[in-house]
Amino acid sequence: MKNLFLFLLPFLVLACINKQNLEYIGTVDSTAPTLSVSKIYASTPSASGFTVHWTAATDTDTNLQYRVYYSTSDTITTVADAQNNGTPAGSYTAGITSQAVTGLTDGQTYYYTVVVKDSKGNKTVYTKSSQKTGTDSTAPVVAAPSVTASSPSSTGFTVNWTPASDDATGGDSLQYQVYTSTTNNITTVTDAKTNGVPHGGYRPGETSLAVTGLNDNTTYYYTVSVKDAADNEAIYTTGNQKTGTDSTAPTVGTPGLTAGSVSATGLTVNWTAAADDATGSSNLEYLVYISTSDNISTVADAEANGTAVGSYASGITSQAITGLSNNTTYYYTVVVKDAAGNKSIYTKNSQTTANDTIVPTVGTPALTSSSVTQTGLTVNWTAASDTVYAANTLQYQVCYSTAGFTNDVTTAKTKTCTGYETNMTTKALTGLTAGTTYYYTVLVKDGSGNESVYTQTSKTTDGIMVSAFDSAAGADDSVFAVAVQSDGKVIIGGSFLNYRGTAINRIARINTDGTLDTSFTVGTGFDNAVYELLIQSDGKILVGGYFTTYNGTTVNYLTRLNADGTRDTSFNSGTAANNTVTALYQLSSGKILIGGAFTTYNGTSKPGIARLYSDGTLDTAFNNGGSGTGGTNIDVNDIEVLTDGSILIGGTFTSYNGTSVNRIAKLSSEGAPDSAFTTGIGTGFNDIVYDISLLSNGNIVVVGDFTSYKGTASQRIAFINASTGALETAFTSGADNTIVSAAVQSDGKIVIGGVFTNYKGTARNRIARINTDGTLDTSFDPGTGADANVLCVRIGADGKITAGGLFTYFNASLKSGVVKLWN
Known part of the structure; x- marks a missing residue:
């Protein structure tokens, strides 16, 4: 029994506690304190601090506690912001309405x-304000318009004012005190304090105060004094208002309305001040209305039909009106109201704006073009000016045609025009036709509709060539190799000794505009031809060819350059190859495959192909013991690596490791021949293979000087199964002469370059693009093409095609040795 009691004891206690607390359920306090006055202010600023004041909050809980937060940034607007971003001044304290903040930096503005x-724990935050530390002897600056009165009654009226500003105290912390007097003797701070009756006490951040307890039918003068945290004070201008019920509208002044400063876009309305039996003349408020129709004769009509110019303002007798239309008649009037809201209207008048007939002056220099592509260009011009309208209000449109036209506004508007747009100096034209000359001009129009025309000019859109890449007088001899960097710059190698008039031996880097990149330092360059280039993943450049020195240093047929063109001394190739290197491939491991006409590398027998470590030393494990390529010629012209790591080689060789493989072979990743592929290729190609490229379906495209594969006619190009060696697509009427290079685009289409002048019966001088099924892509039209052999084609990251070769002209344009084409 005792054990049972002990077991039940906690539950009995819990039940007892819950029963006792039932009366509190539903009475949890989640309401934050209420602020009757949310604005706060500072006083006694010094070099190291100031005192913050506030009005006590209210709450059902009488034990309210307060804590001041401050920050040098305006980031303490909410409770969370204050706690996260602010610095507390002391701790929460009950019953206080001020707090000294100390330890601050002199001359610094603080938000608090x-x-x-x-x-x-329910919390509310007061409206933040700001204060600058330091000695402050400058009074606040009173804003204009100054003070006005409204809502007059037999016992008072409301005084309104525009907030003042201060160099040290934040606007919300400036305090205002209203004074009244039955005599006009409160025009200074001292006079107001001596002669005036204060109302309401100094209040932070207020802009109006209801003044009560006044005598009926009595004229009172009123003003406002404003003071900052350092007690510097300034006084507003004095107004006057008569108490009592006021139903009498102001009396408009005479003479009435006149217009001045009339221009094509505006005028100034002038009037004589009105008078009122209760509101002082300086406190009467005025509002101008305009209309293009004669429908603003009464207050109601003006408010219903007119356009208000600005808002009611006191103490004014003129108003400038802008943004009007040229040569247009405007009716104008003025409504005046007193503090009680009684309104009168001045007799309307009318004025016609000036007739502006002066056309804008076009800017100089006039028209240029940029960003030229096959289908568009951008027209640029200098902004025009006008004698009446601001430059940023002028409108422009481009008008263009494929034929020249008379350079006048009327004729230009009959052409294709882009439509007027405001404040512009450039316009992109799109949807144009490639290789077409467009004549264009710009029309400019002011707000009066006056138009001018810029001097017409013309620009030809890009055809097949990228016009921005200007290689006009480029290489003075053959370009055998091209490599395109990720930034669009192009490295070329060959037998040239000069590029665009600058001596540079057999290798150069070209900027995206076709100019020579002089930051690529090659010194004396190579002593003989460069045949192959490869940009490594680290940006360094492998170079193969027939050379034996670079910039005076022995580098037999192979070297590596840094990205700036200097020789990479970490690439230690020793005696390197003993003959030409014509093929390069970097493996994912960083190792390098090289192919060519060599028989040894660093003195070790490696006919036709070798694998190197990334530092240029020989990897002897590759095809260890094998005899490599053989035949009358052992040259390897190209190397391609499949996704499974196996290696394809093509060239002039007729055997590999003693086995007959006519001009193409497949090797394992370690250089052993693939017997299945060897069997599959049968008699192979009957003549030279120059290039092998991977297709997106895993097969390969092979190009060269052959006319058959495995005994089947295939004119210089063949699609072959990379696994079995089977012929997938034969080209019985392919190219009419040698194809030297091929490059596969991202869409699977293949760009070919070589010696040919015809492809499948269609004229194509030395460059063409073929579809994935081997047919000619007629959308790629190089015009007259290259005037001599194209020896290398490459696709850049931007999809553009770069071709190098023996040519001097491309499509009848001077493009010596290298050209960049749209794809």
Whole structure:
């Protein structure tokens, strides 16, 4: 029994506690304290601090506590912001309405606020304000318009004012005091304090105060004094208002309305001040209305039909009106109202704006073009000016045609025009036709509709060539190799000794505009031809060819350059190859495959192909013990690696490791021949293979000087199964002469270059693009093409095609040795 009691004891106690607390369920306090006045202010600023003041909050919980937060940034608007971003001045304290903030930096503006919380932790934040530390002797600056009165009654009226500003105290912390007097003797701070009756006490951040307890039918003068945290004070201008019920509208002044400063876009309305039996003349408020129709004769009509110019303002007798239309009649009037809201209207008048007939002056220099592509270009011009309208209000449109036209506004508008747009100096034209000359001009129009025309000019859109890449007088001899960097710059290698008039031996880097990149330092360059280039993943450049020195240093047929063109001394190739290197491939491991006419590398027998470590030393494990390529010629012209790591080689060789493989072979990743592929290729190719490229379906495209594969006619190009060696697509009427190079685009189409002048019966001088099924892509039209052999084609990251070769002209344009084409 005792054990049972002990077991039940916790539950009995819990039940008892819950029963006792039932009366509190539903009475949890989640309401934050209420601020009757949310604005706070500072006083007694010094070099190291100031005192913050506030009005006590209210809450059902009487134990309210307050804490001041401050920050040098305006980031303490909410409770969370204050707690996260602010610095607390002391701790939460009950019953206080001010707090000294000390330890601050002299001359620094601080934002400050107050958080109030009840005993349940509910919190409210006051409206933040700001204060600058340091000695302050400058009074606030009174804003204009100054003070006005409204809502007059038999016992008072409301005084309104525009907030002042201060160099040290934040606007919300400036305090205002209203004074009244039955005599006009409160025009200075001293006079107001001596002669005036204060109302309401100094209040932070207010802009109006209801003044009560006044005598009926009495004229009162009123003003406002504003003071900052350092007690520097300034006084607003004095107004006057008569108490009592006021139903009498102001009396408009005479003479009435006149217009001045009339221009094509505006005018100034002038009037004589009105008078009122209750509101002082300086406190009467005026509002101008305009209309292009005669429908603003009464207050109601003006408010219903007119366009208000600005808002009611006191103490004014003129108003400038802008943004009007040229040579247009405007009706104008003025409504005047007193503090009680009684309104009168001046007799309307009318004025016609000036007739602007002066056309804008076009800017100089006039028209240029940029960003030229096959289908568009951008027209640029200098902004025009006008004698009446601001430059940023002028409108422009481009008008263009494929034929020249008379350079006048009327004729230009009959052409294709882009439509007027405001404040512009450039316009892109799209949807144009490739290789077409466009004549264009720009029309400019001012707000009066006057138009001018810029001097017409013309520009030809890009055809097959990228016009921005200007290789006009480029290489002075053959370009055998091209490599395109990721930034669009192009490295070329060959037998040239000069590029665009600058001596540079057999290798150069070209900027995206076709100019020579002089930051690529090659010194004396190579002593003989460069045949192959490969940009490594680290940006360094492998170079193969028939050379034996680079910039005076022995580098037999192979070297590596840094990205700036200097020789990479970490690439230690020793005696290197003993003959030409014509093929390069970097493996994912960083190792390098090389192919060519060599028989040894660093003195070790490696006919036709070898694998190197990344530092240029020989990897002897590759085809260890094999005899490599053989035949009358052992040259390897190209190397391609499949996704499974196996290696394809093509060239002039007729055997590999003693086995007959006519001009193409497949090797394992370690250089052993693939017997299945060897069997599959049968008699192979009957003549030279120059290039092998991977297709997206895993097969390969092979190009060269052959006319048959495995005994089947295939004119210089064949699609072959990379696994079995089977012929997938034969080209019985392919190219009429040698294809030297091929490059596969991202869409699977293949660009070919070589010696041919015809492809499948269609004229194509030395460059063409073929579809994935081997047919000619007629959308790629190189015009007259190259005037001599194209020896290398490459696709850049931007999809553009770069071709190098023996040519001097491309499509009848001077493009010596290298050209960049649209794809």
